[in-house]
Amino acid sequence: MPSNRPDVAPEVKRQEIRSAARSLFFSEGFDKTSVARIARAAGVTPNTLYWYYAGKEQLFAAVVEELTALFFMGLENRDPQEPVRETLAWVIEAMDAAQPLIVTLHEKARTSDAIAAVHERFHTEVATLIGERLRARGVDEARMPAIIHIVSFSVEGLLMHELAPAERQAVIDEMAARLFV
Amino acid sequence: MPSNRPDVAPEVKRQEIRSAARSLFFSEGFDKTSVARIARAAGVTPNTLYWYYAGKEQLFAAVVEELTALFFMGLENRDPQEPVRETLAWVIEAMDAAQPLIVTLHEKARTSDAIAAVHERFHTEVATLIGERLRARGVDEARMPAIIHIVSFSVEGLLMHELAPAERQAVIDEMAARLFV
DNA sequence: ACCTGAACACCGTTCAAGT
DNA sequence: ACCTGAACACCGTTCAAGT
Numbered sequence: 001m002p003s004n005r006p007d008v009a010p011e012v013k014r015q016e017i018r019s020a021a022r023s024l025f026f027s028e029g030f031d032k033t034s035v036a037r038i039a040r041a042a043g044v045t046p047n048t049l050y051w052y053y054a055g056k057e058q059l060f061a062a063v064v065e066e067l068t069a070l071f072f073m074g075l076e077n078r079d080p081q082e083p084v085r086e087t088l089a090w091v092i093e094a095m096d097a098a099q100p101l102i103v104t105l106h107e108k109a110r111t112s113d114a115i116a117a118v119h120e121r122f123h124t125e126v127a128t129l130i131g132e133r134l135r136a137r138g139v140d141e142a143r144m145p146a147i148i149h150i151v152s153f154s155v156e157g158l159l160m161h162e163l164a165p166a167e168r169q170a171v172i173d174e175m176a177a178r179l180f181v
Numbered sequence: 182m183p184s185n186r187p188d189v190a191p192e193v194k195r196q197e198i199r200s201a202a203r204s205l206f207f208s209e210g211f212d213k214t215s216v217a218r219i220a221r222a223a224g225v226t227p228n229t230l231y232w233y234y235a236g237k238e239q240l241f242a243a244v245v246e247e248l249t250a251l252f253f254m255g256l257e258n259r260d261p262q263e264p265v266r267e268t269l270a271w272v273i274e275a276m277d278a279a280q281p282l283i284v285t286l287h288e289k290a291r292t293s294d295a296i297a298a299v300h301e302r303f304h305t306e307v308a309t310l311i312g313e314r315l316r317a318r319g320v321d322e323a324r325m326p327a328i329i330h331i332v333s334f335s336v337e338g339l340l341m342h343e344l345a346p347a348e349r350q351a352v353i354d355e356m357a358a359r360l361f362v
Numbered sequence: 363a364c365c366t367g368a369a370c371a372c373c374g375t376t377c378a379a380g381t
Numbered sequence: 382a383c384c385t386g387a388a389c390a391c392c393g394t395t396c397a398a399g400t
């Protein structure tokens with residue numbers, strides 16, 4: 001057995017660690033996932049993980065960053081003309097699986113700079129996209145920042161609380177009807 | 182030095198532990214507050230704490246329960262006729278100090294039954310109160326559940342994200358103008 | 363540059379023993 | 382019923398040593 005494995009490219013191993021972490025964070029949550037468990041799932045020892053990532057929180061930040069990049073790619077590829085309620089429904093569906101991560105994101109953003117930065121960037125990008133939709137529909141420019149907050153808070157709320165599908169849809173409809181006008 | 186202190190009434194000591202926990206949860210956050218530190222602040226040993234509370238999470242649930250009871254007392258004592266924006270501003274202000282606890286509440290609600298119950302109860306009571314205000318203003322009954330969700334999600338959002346006072350006020354105004362009609 | 367075995371300080375919780 | 386000292390299993394992280 002080799003004591004180290006330089007046969008595997010470092011970028012690949014970074015990815016393996018990140019994937020193992022994502023999978024476990026999803027299924028078990030951040031707190032209940034130990035660094036040892038992530039390392040085992042990635043086929044390395046715990047201390048090797050620290051060569052690739054500065055710590056558990058930075059690894060979490062990297063996972064979130066990867067997911068948000070994917071999310072924005074999907075969102076930007078959608079037709080900007082589509083009805084608001086359809087876009088919102090897609091957003092909720094796309095982020096639904098990440099529910100436990102979103103809660104953790106807010107928790108850790110309070111104490112970790114790395115995570116606060118990811119969180120901040122996400123809100124900024126979402127705000128820009130909602131802003132474009134509002135502007136296209138002729139919403140009063142001065143009121144837009146407040147409306148953007150209400151929309152993104154409501155989306156976050158939908159993701160953080162278990163609602164029945166019909167209730168969820170009703171919230172989306174009400175947002176489309178009352179806020180995007 | 183007495184090995185135990187039956188001189189202090191058990192209800193008092195329970196309260197001492199709860200107060201110490203609340204204070205530390207506020208200033209340090211749930212994760213960074215160790216049981217040992219709570220015990221020290223309350224003047225007991227860690228294992229004594231376990232005689233009064235089943236664990237750290239149950240203690241957290243008790244703290245949240247105490248705070249929500251206070252919050253609802255304050256809220257119910259307000260004039261139901263007052264403008265919506267004033268009530269909302271009061272709500273935000275009253276809960277602002279509890280910001281870190283609110284994030285933790287959502288995090289732990291996913292895995293702890295005790296905390297999920299407190300969280301659930303809070304949302305139900307808030308929904309009832311918002312519902313009364315909406316009904317008084319003649320809002321369409323069928324649309325009320327969705328609007329209630331948007332309002333409570335937005336309040337939660339305001340509490341979980343640092344907004345400048347003016348932005349915060351703008352969000353409140355927009356809610357009053359667009360949702361309570 | 364990359365990886366390991368072994369250790370470190372700390373955590374929430376438990377338990378046998380006391381009064 | 383109430384409280385303690387001492388221990389338990391586990392945690393994230395570090396470090397000296399290897400290749």
